[in-house]
Amino acid sequence: AAKAAGRNHYRMFDAGLRERLETRRDLERDLSTALAEAALEVWFQPIYAMDAETLVGLEALVRWQHPRLGWIAPPDLIATAATAGLTESLLRYILEQVCAMMQILRSRGLGTVRVAMNVSPREMAQVPVDEIVIERLQALDLPPALLEIEITEETALDIGAVQGKLQALSRAGIRVALDDFGIGYSSLSSLRQLRADRIKIDRSFVTGLGTCDDKRGLVLAVLGLGRLLGLEVVAEGVESDEELRILQTMGCPFLQGYHLGRPMPESVLEATLFPARIAAA
């Protein structure tokens, strides 16, 4: 009986596993198709100066609307690319759209607006990100200082594999931002190891700032750290006018969040943000 139960149990597990593997393999195949058919989108979220009016940057965020499953969360998409062996293809795909946006900005007279691109720890460790990025910028004659690479501190876990790349990016004039700052254990040592130019305060410290003194203290501390180390600080996840005003009072130099602007496709940027900027210029 025990044997039978064991077999049954095993069989059930096996069926579940097979199902999961098939789902995973389907998703990998669909992602491969989406890349080949250019069906993935890259949306852009505005980053503003302290006045909450001067556009200083755009963060590129990948978007995939799966034909049956709907919107796939970016971290799931990145994980699927990894198991499908598509990590480098995905990075190149997103980089092309980032470069295209840099060209659009230049043509709209917004040539000082920086574009930020997220690079996962795995992409950073396994792909020659430095060579690929530097080559594309050169080929398209785009200024390296207008591109920013956003990494997270888990990137430091494989510091041997990434240090040379980060140095090469830095030497080429490309900026490095440490994303989601404050949620890991080793934020301070990561900052040094990863040679960040900029810190993005994780939105868990920003959202709800109005009602939480602890968060206020943490944000003030990070702003002080930024000043001390000569790093620019961006607050992510500004969702309300109250949060915005608190951050302005604290002197937070850069701001990003739904309250200031959601991630949007290029067509929406063209229709809303760019004309306003040109009119103001």
Ligand code: C2E
């Ligand atoms: P992240 O780099 O920290 O990006 C910020 C995330 O917060 C984005 O989610 C953005 O839509 C969301 N967000 C922005 N403002 C607000 C706000 O005011 N409130 C709230 N609740 N959320 C806000 P998204 O696009 O779902 O991306 C999630 C994460 O996936 C990103 O976190 C980033 O780590 C990763 N990711 C996104 N696009 C890419 C990509 O192209 N490549 C790589 N490697 N990773 C990406």
Ligand code: MG
């Ligand atoms: Mg980011």
Ligand code: MG
């Ligand atoms: Mg972040």
Ligand code: MG
């Ligand atoms: Mg994040």
